[in-house]
Amino acid sequence: MAYPSFKPAPPEPAEDAFESVAVVERRMLEALMAELNAVSELVEDNTVHVSERFSAIARDSGQQNLRMRTLIENSDAIDCGGERIALTELAGDLKSSLGDLISKILFLSSRGMQMVYALEDVLVEMRAVKHSISLIDKINSQTNLLALNAKIEAVHAGEAGKGFSVVANEVRELAGNTNRIAHDLRERITKVTRDLDQSFDLLKEISTIDMSEENILANERINMIVEGLVLQHQNFSSALAQTTDSSDRLVGDLNEAVVRMQFQDRTKQKIENICGVIAALINTRNIPGLDSTTMIQCLTQPVTLGDMKARLLAAANNQPPPTMEDPSDDDNDIELF
């Protein structure tokens, strides 16, 4: 908005002291107008600059808030093989997994112990077989001895005992064969027993998989770690939420500040009005015989702001100033930029 143009009068020679004072007064008023204009421009430039900076800060803070909200939303769960698992469910999941693992170990152990019992039964049977083989050995030995005695008796019997001697030889041969079979059986049984003993040791290793205190401590430690993670997440989310709230307030304050700065335009209008009054004041000094009513009209004519005009009129007429209104509430034609 432009205030009434002021055309400076040409320099006048100082005819007397009164004129000289009037000239100085006019020049000083012109200088004050220039100063007021400079102040207006300075305020406008800086206000625009600060307003732009505040707008940029508000915009950045808004984006920062969005990022923090995304962070909060993403931080309450972890990605586990494409599946989102909430941290609060993680402890239960881990405990359940560990429980499953222990159940499987337990299943193996119980089956291992059943195998141990079955092997023990087999070993008992093997010992019985070994005992039977020993009995066969004993019978064989006696059979062999009997055959030898029969052979001797057959020799004593002479020609009559020849047939008997053949039978005795056959019996000895049979006893020898039985002895070889018994020996073979003993070797095989011994080998089987040795293998079973080795299997027994292996089963012992399988059945005694350590489930001692270390495992319990590991389980408790996993629980503590997960609980710690959940607690940390809660603290983290709480702090982030507070930061987000603060940032929201900051954005609101900044936007409010930007809106308030737009009232700088009103300051500029006031300064322009003041400059207009000063210009009118200078011009009216050159009008001879001017009465006070006309002078007041001339001086307030450039004032476009209603409230300012009212105050100036009251002052010129030596009346009390009108009640001040909130500048932001009045309906003057302030155009916000």
Add this chain to the structure above:
Amino acid sequence: MRIESRKENTSFRVRLQDRMTFSDHGQFRDLLTEITREKAQSAVFDMSELVSIDSAGLGMLMIALEESRKGGWALSLRAPQGHVRKLLELACFDKLIPILH
């Protein structure tokens, strides 16, 4: 492990003491055989004096459970403590065998 057992009417009271490990499988099997032979209707294994148990020991308890089902007698555990109690909880034994406190 030390095992003390006594029969009260149709029920067996068994005290398990010290540590239950693989090396106890022989006497534990004898215990199960005795319970079955005596045609008991129930057996309570008092574990309050058992200070530790390994997986073989847990496996033996599972075998006891299977034997009880086959033999038609009821098995329950009583007052496991400390390490033993935690391990039984961890292995969810309470879902398989009644645990009396």
